[in-house]
Amino acid sequence: MTDAGRHPKITLHTMSEVVDVQGYVGNFDVKILRRARYVNEKECTACGDCAKACPVVRPDEFNAGLSSRKAIYTPFPQAVPSAYVININECLGHNPSVCAKCLNACEKGCINFHMSDEEIKERVGSIVVATGLEPYDPTELDEYGYTRFENVPALSLNV
Numbered sequence: 001m002t003d004a005g006r007h008p009k010i011t012l013h014t015m016s017e018v019v020d021v022q023g024y025v026g027n028f029d030v031k032i033l034r035r036a037r038y039v040n041e042k043e044c045t046a047c048g049d050c051a052k053a054c055p056v057v058r059p060d061e062f063n064a065g066l067s068s069r070k071a072i073y074t075p076f077p078q079a080v081p082s083a084y085v086i087n088i089n090e091c092l093g094h095n096p097s098v099c100a101k102c103l104n105a106c107e108k109g110c111i112n113f114h115m116s117d118e119e120i121k122e123r124v125g126s127i128v129v130a131t132g133l134e135p136y137d138p139t140e141l142d143e144y145g146y147t148r149f150e151n152v153p154a155l156s157l158n159v
């Protein structure tokens with residue numbers, strides 16, 4: 001992902017999903033919904049000062065809940081771009097007066113609660129579908145002891 005992020009001929013749309021595709025092979029019009037990051041990704045240095053100040057603690061999905069993260073965080077090491085993001089559903093409020101601890105902690109002034117989702121249009125010739133994966137709840141796989149042993153974590157993956 002880092003190489004893709006640096007490649008001059010690749011545009012990465014992170015925090016985005018394809019919402020509509022029209023056209024035909026060689027000539028597709030694609031609509032992409034880019035979710036708001038609430039952090040200026042060009043200015044953020046990933047110093048982590050905001051996360052230290054954030055009072056909201058949640059399980060870290062990247063580590064299958066074995067560790068924790070804050071409501072403002074980096075999704076995983078080497079994430080591209082190297083910038084923090086706010087999970088707005090976990091944050092104590094859009095309105096900075098509700099909490100604003102991250103705002104006050106960020107000396108670079110990267111945090112912006114006025115960002116909103118935006119729609120992007122791209123014209124492309126080909127589309128490659130890569131579905132990715134989601135964690136699988138292994139509760140039913142009792143033969144591995146998930147329900148019996150505390151130190152057998154939920155790391156099964158649906159591909």
Ligand code: SF4
Binds near residue numbers: 046
């Ligand atoms: S948002 Fe600000 S405080 Fe948080 S990691 Fe980026 S530069 Fe550091």
Ligand code: SF4
Binds near residue numbers: 056071102
């Ligand atoms: S405003 Fe939201 S993200 Fe920022 S410190 Fe408070 S709870 Fe955390």
